Amino acid sequence: MKYMLLINAGSVTEDGAAEGCDVQDWVNYDKAVQDAGIYVSGESLADLVTATTVRVAADGTRTVVDGPFAETREVLGGFYVIDVPDLDAALEWAARCPGALGGGSVVVRPVADFGA
Amino acid sequence: MASPSAASAGGAVEAVFREEHGRLLATLVRGFGDLDLAEEATSAALEAALVHWPVQGVPARPGAWLLATARRKAVDRLRRDQTYAAKLALMQVDTVTEMPEGPEFPDDRLQLFFTCAHPALPEDARGALTLRCLAGLTTPEVARAYLVPPATMAKRIVRAKKKIREARIPFRVPGGDELPERLPGVLQVLYSIFTEGYVASSGPSLQRTDLAAEAIRLVRILRALLPSEREVTGLLALMLLIHARRDARTAPDGSLVLLEDQDRARWDAPMITEGLTLVRLALTGGPAGPYAVQAAIAALHDEAASVSTTDWPQVVALYDVLLSLTPSPVVALNRAAAVAMRDGPAAGLVVLDALSGEERLQDYAPFHVARGDVLERLGRLPEAATAYAKALDLAGTDPERQHLRQRLNRTSAQRQP
Numbered sequence: 225m226k227y228m229l230l231i232n233a234g235s236v237t238e239d240g241a242a243e244g245c246d247v248q249d250w251v252n253y254d255k256a257v258q259d260a261g262i263y264v265s266g267e268s269l270a271d272l273v274t275a276t277t278v279r280v281a282a283d284g285t286r287t288v289v290d291g292p293f294a295e296t297r298e299v300l301g302g303f304y305v306i307d308v309p310d311l312d313a314a315l316e317w318a319a320r321c322p323g324a325l326g327g328g329s330v331v332v333r334p335v336a337d338f339g340a
Numbered sequence: 341m342a343s344p345s346a347a348s349a350g351g352a353v354e355a356v357f358r359e360e361h362g363r364l365l366a367t368l369v370r371g372f373g374d375l376d377l378a379e380e381a382t383s384a385a386l387e388a389a390l391v392h393w394p395v396q397g398v399p400a401r402p403g404a405w406l407l408a409t410a411r412r413k414a415v416d417r418l419r420r421d422q423t424y425a426a427k428l429a430l431m432q433v434d435t436v437t438e439m440p441e442g443p444e445f446p447d448d449r450l451q452l453f454f455t456c457a458h459p460a461l462p463e464d465a466r467g468a469l470t471l472r473c474l475a476g477l478t479t480p481e482v483a484r485a486y487l488v489p490p491a492t493m494a495k496r497i498v499r500a501k502k503k504i505r506e507a508r509i510p511f512r513v514p515g516g517d518e519l520p521e522r523l524p525g526v527l528q529v530l531y532s533i534f535t536e537g538y539v540a541s542s543g544p545s546l547q548r549t550d551l552a553a554e555a556i557r558l559v560r561i562l563r564a565l566l567p568s569e570r571e572v573t574g575l576l577a578l579m580l581l582i583h584a585r586r587d588a589r590t591a592p593d594g595s596l597v598l599l600e601d602q603d604r605a606r607w608d609a610p611m612i613t614e615g616l617t618l619v620r621l622a623l624t625g626g627p628a629g630p631y632a633v634q635a636a637i638a639a640l641h642d643e644a645a646s647v648s649t650t651d652w653p654q655v656v657a658l659y660d661v662l663l664s665l666t667p668s669p670v671v672a673l674n675r676a677a678a679v680a681m682r683d684g685p686a687a688g689l690v691v692l693d694a695l696s697g698e699e700r701l702q703d704y705a706p707f708h709v710a711r712g713d714v715l716e717r718l719g720r721l722p723e724a725a726t727a728y729a730k731a732l733d734l735a736g737t738d739p740e741r742q743h744l745r746q747r748l749n750r751t752s753a754q755r756q757p
Contacts, residue, residue, distance in 0.1 A: 225508050310510035311460055334507045 226264060226335035227314040228305050232298035234327025249322040257304060257317070268302035298329060305335065356402040357386050361476030362561070364406055366448035368414060369455075369511050375473075375501055377414055385410035449474060450565040451511045454522060457529040458509050465500035466529045467536070468493060474561070475554045485551045486536065523566075527575050527631065530559050534579050538586075552583055574622035574632030580615035581638035584608040596739040600647040612642045633662045652682035669698040670706075677710045685714040705734035709744070716751055725751040 250268075257263045272293065279287045301323065308314050311332070318330040361382065368378035385406045399405040456469040464486075471477045471485065483493035503509065514522040537551025559576045566572050588602040619639050622632035637658045644650035659675035672695055680688020692711050701707040712727035728748040735741045 310508045310512075311458075312510050312512070312514075315460070 225310065225337075226305055226307050227311075228303055228333050228335055229314070229318050229321060230300060230331040230333065231268075231302045231304070231321060231323035232329045232331065233301040233323060234298065234325075234329070253320065253322055256320070257306060262306040262308050262317070264305040264307050266302070266304035269300065272299050301328075356398070356406075357389070358476045360403045360406055362449050362452065362474040363403065363447060364410060365473055366452040367407060367446070368410055369452060370448045371411070372414055373511070375504055377417065379473075380417065381410040381414035382406075384413040388413075447565065449561060451513050453526050453562060453565075454513055455504065455509060455511050457526040458504075459522075459525055460507065460509055461500050461503060462496075465496050466525075467533045468497055469500055470529055470558065471533065471554065472497060475558055477554070523569060523571065526562070527571060530555055530562070531575060531579075531631075533558070534583075538582065552579070552586070555579060556583060570622045570625065571629040571631050573618050574629055574635050577615045577618035577622055577635035578631050578638055580611050580618065581635055581642050584611040584615060584642060590739065594739055596743040598743075599641065604645065607642065615639065615642065628661070630662060630665045633658055633665065637662070647681070650681070652678055656682050669695065669700045670704070672698075673701060673704070673707050673710060677713075680710075680714050680717075685717040688714045689718065703734060705731045705736070705740070705744075707731075708734065709747075712747065712751070716747075721751045 254266075257266070275291060277289050277291055281287070304317075304321075306314065306317055308317065311334075314332050318324060318332050321330050324330045364385070365378050365382050368381055369375055372378055372381075388409050389402075389406060393399075452473055453470070456473055457466050461469070468482050468486065471482045472479065477485070479494050479497060480490045482497070483490040486493065488496075513519075534552050534555035537553070537555060556576070556579050559572065559579060563569075563572045563576055584607050585599075585602060587608070588604065588606040589597055591597050615635070616639055619632065619635040622628070622635060628636070637655055640651050640655050640658070655678045656675060659671065659678055663671050663675060673692075676688060676691040676695060679691045689711070692707075692714065695701055695707070708727045708731035712724045712731060715721075715724035715727060725748055728744055728751060732741060732744040732748060735744055
């Protein structure tokens, strides 16, 4: 079963890295996910100031705006999709993720299965 | 053979069903990997029993009969419902070979305890699911127990089951290294069922003995499944040592009787004896857990002939231990009340006032009751009345309010000319 781990950074340092863990922690985690054979996909996202929002109104008018800016303390910083047997296994991988440290959090969501 | 009357067979079905429901459901969940299918098959088996047992008599092994029937119903259902079957096949659940045969089947309830108390489920659904799946209560019964409308409870249970199914919360017993992390969650659910039964958090009735008895029954089952876990034993001891006082705790008019005023002859002596045996077990063989320590405190009360002869120094010492295990303002409050008994009201007031900065205690009626009590004993009646008035505002049940009104009248009457 596939789960998406949505990694919300807690306090972010000047250079955009999450506090409480360093690059090596992420490299190690990524390697562990790959080695366990559960990796489906994953990306880390560029800084939030680079984000752009698009909306299309009922009449087809397109609106493009800068942002969103972080209104809450937590900002989506990246994600993994992993394939594991059950929620307990997914929670275990979420707990090992460096993004869960330092005031950050990892939201675990099952990927919807439409019986394809 | 004389055919038993429909009524007595109906009673037998109910008694057997309450006893077997959890085991049956757990075994079916293990076999089919699907809680809804297992529940459906379980109720279908009961309905079949209600039809057949009055005519054919209650079978020699009612549990095995129910399981065989339930298994057949589940397989029928899967044959009828192709998409359901396909979905289960996708989940790679072996529906038939895993199902036990024969009169004795293994007890799979432990995994169901852990699933129902899973931390990924909403807190208010965990107790409800446990009561439904393991105690065999119906949804309306669970709703009554928690004083919510049946529709609300049904929604809560459906939502929790949807999460179990769709997020795939597993039916499994956590491994040895996970167990210390997960078992307290299960115990917490069972204790919350007990306390919910013991003091209704709101409403007219102070005690709902049935729910407390259900909680005790569930902890007995859990203890049989995890005999070496001392905190399970400690929790059972704690519940028995508190529940033993149930008859003395309320007056005939339903009002609250405090520990100091209770007729201790009305305490349940056999239950206390069992609780004392269990608390000794829970305290032996390593550092005591929080339930064992709370049980030891309850034991000191149960063993004393009166409040004045209670071993208060020992009670305070145990609260010190409890505070180090589970630091919380409520534990600190209970410790302060014990200090007031050991060293007198003046010393108690100093400890209580040191806690007045705790935000959680400011909205907690027992804190103001405890302050009122020591102030009253010190003869500082206007201040005591103020504290009781504050507690009255915060009290949840009618008997508690009635009791506080008496205290308030007693202390404010002195001020009247």
